[in-house]
Amino acid sequence: MVDQSARQTLIRIIAQRVALFAALAMALQAALVFADYYFDNEQLATLMIERETAMLSNGFEHRHDEAPYKLPHDLYRYGIQDGFYITRIRRPSGQILYTNCDARCDNHLLPQEVNPPDLWSRMLSDGKPLAVAGGKTYEILGEKIFVEIAILHDSDGIMWAVIGREFADHLAIPMAIMLFFVLGGTLLSIHQALRPVAKAAREAGDLDPLDPGHVINQTGMPREIADLAAAVNRSLARIGTLMKSQRLFTTAVAHEIRTPLAMMKLELGNIEHPRARKIEADLDALASFVSQITALGRLESADRAAFRQVDLATLADWVVTDIAPLVYDLNHTIAYSNLGAGSIEGHAPLLEDALRNLIENSVKHTPEGAAIEVIAGPGLRLTVKDNAGVFDAPAEVPFDDLKADHLGIGLEIVRRIMALHKGRLEIDVETGHITAMTLIFNN
Structure with missing residues (x-):
């Protein structure tokens, strides 16, 4: 038999498959994004200019009268003289606020007397790694500032940083948001749809x-x-x-x-x-x-469906009255006492059969002169006792584990009647003294 606990839940299966196909879609989109940007040198050059000039413009956040511009600490590459990364930051009047180049600026950047456009770039060489020059105009505190750079050899991997940023902007963040809502919405919908199914599964077990x-x-x-x-x-x-x-x-x-x-x-x-x-x-x-x-x-x-309210005391009283002549004819005695029995929802004729079977069992399997007592209560129980104590089934074995052929068809019928009423039969034997059989009903 297949272990049900080893089976995967539907939610888990769908979550795994959605995640798998999402990963495949992300891989495909990543390949398309990479191809789109990596092989378009002009677009890469523009993005590199925009990124570097934007980072350089942050140096005005620390401006004061003595030093209007301070190079950000993470842009140390523009603080090196004669390096691969050169920059010139100036006002429209031509006043240079910061630079780390000399004659190379004249070779790669626009002349100082020229007011550059808002954004410009040009390739300094073909192929990879990219060598580019360009600039961008920023308005800072109401004043135009021209930030120009030239990357002669991309030793710090600016191109890869740009591609990585594009991956984050166009792939990772949108896909993560979409996956969160799609997967979350799918799992929530399945969970809601399976709630009545789980309830039906519990009902089916009962x-x-x-x-x-x-x-x-x-x-x-x-x-x-x-x-x-x-x-x-x-x-x-x-x-x-x-x-x-x-x-x-x-x-x-x-x-x-x-x-x-x-x-x-x-x-x-x-x-x-x-x-x-x-x-x-x-x-x-x-x-x-x-x-x-x-x-x-x-x-x-x-x-x-045919169950009705049954008073256990009334039922026991009637059965004892009806069966008493048979008990006396076989030279036994029978007594009845009510210790406060309650009422249950049940099938009265079947309950009468169960109690009658227990009394007849005591009558048939005890010697002459045995005293039989029927007790209603206390609570939801009926007990039939005799003073013979000759029941030969082991007292310590649960009744449900005893064989029907050992108990006889009468007690098997009693067992089934109690099962129908969701109750049980308990047997207590003191050999040679007492046999007590009790019908116990659940609330």
Whole structure:
């Protein structure tokens, strides 16, 4: 049998697959973004100029009268003389606020007397790593500032930093947000859709085969799963119909046998012979067995839809009154006491059969003169005691673990009646002194 705990949940399966396809989509989009930017040198050059000039313009955040510009500490590459990264920051009047180059500025940057456009760039060489020059105009505290740079050899990987930023802006952040909402929304939707299914699974585990009105509730289920639940309900209905017809057949057969048995016993009564008396005893045993079969058929044809309120004390009083003549004829005594029994929802005829079976069991399996006592209560219980203590089943073995053939069909019927009422039968034996059989009902 497959261990259900080893199965993956639907939510986990979908989460894994959504994550897998999201990873594949991100990988494909990453390849497209990389190809789009890596092989477009002009676009890369413009992005590199924008990035570096923007970072250089942050030096005005620390401006004061003595030093209007201070190179940001993370741009040390522009503080090196004769390095690969050169810059010139100036006003429209030509006043230079900061520079780390000399004649190279004249070779790669615009002349100082020229007011540059808002953004410009040009390639200094072909291929990778990129060598570019350009600049951008910023308005800082109402004053225009020209920030110009030239990257002669990209030893610090500015190009890769630009590509990485584009990955974050166009791939990582949008995809993360989309994945969060898509995956979260999908899992939430599945969780909400499976709530009635989980409830139905719990109900299915508690289905009562003896209650025809106990079916799987399809309310709120997705249509595909509701169709499956409807099919299960139809199967339960067909099984119930089949079981009912089989029970009716068994009961009908038992009823048909009763009449021939009575006629045979009547004819045997006219025969004066010891062997005739032996056959009569056998017929009595067979008639008792047929009665048990009839009771079993009545039990199996019952369901909880027919349950009504039953007062246990009243029921016990009536059964004791009805069976007392039989007890006295077999030279036993019977007493009844009410210790405050309660009421339950149950099937009165079946409960009468259960109590009668226990009394008859005490009558048949005890020696003459045994004292039988029926006690109603306290609470939801009925007890049948005798002072013989001859019940031969081990007292320490739970009743449900005992074999039906060991207990006899009568006690097996009692067990099934108690199962129908969601109760149990407890047996307490003091050998040679007391046998107590108690029907215990749950609240």
